[in-house]
Amino acid sequence: MADVSGALRSTVPISLFNRGLAGKVFEEVRQQGAKVVMKNNAPECVLLSPEEYLRLIDEVNDAKLAALAAQRMQHFDADKAIPAEEVYQKYGISDADLADFDEVEFE
Numbered sequence: 001m002a003d004v005s006g007a008l009r010s011t012v013p014i015s016l017f018n019r020g021l022a023g024k025v026f027e028e029v030r031q032q033g034a035k036v037v038m039k040n041n042a043p044e045c046v047l048l049s050p051e052e053y054l055r056l057i058d059e060v061n062d063a064k065l066a067a068l069a070a071q072r073m074q075h076f077d078a079d080k081a082i083p084a085e086e087v088y089q090k091y092g093i094s095d096a097d098l099a100d101f102d103e104v105e106f107e
Helices: 002-009 022-032 050-074 084-091 095-099
Strands: 011-013 035-039 042-047
Touching: 022 035, 022 042
Parallel strands: 011 035
Antiparallel strands: 035 042
């Protein structure tokens, strides 16, 4: 029963917007989270706070990058890897050249 009551609390009829109550709906989204806007008893759209939207987009992008990394690792051949020192020597890169760059941060 808790799932049904949670779903009911997260839905908003589109008629509230027509009655000028959009501000109230937006405040509920900020306080309680996402809302599903219903039109003719069917979901029309989902309202999210900008922060929640950005969090979800970041999560999707992280998942895409993880999938790409996993795919690339399937084809990784350590015997074909070139040591960084060899690349630096080939292209004339010195430690002094690298000292001018900021540290790369991996998550």
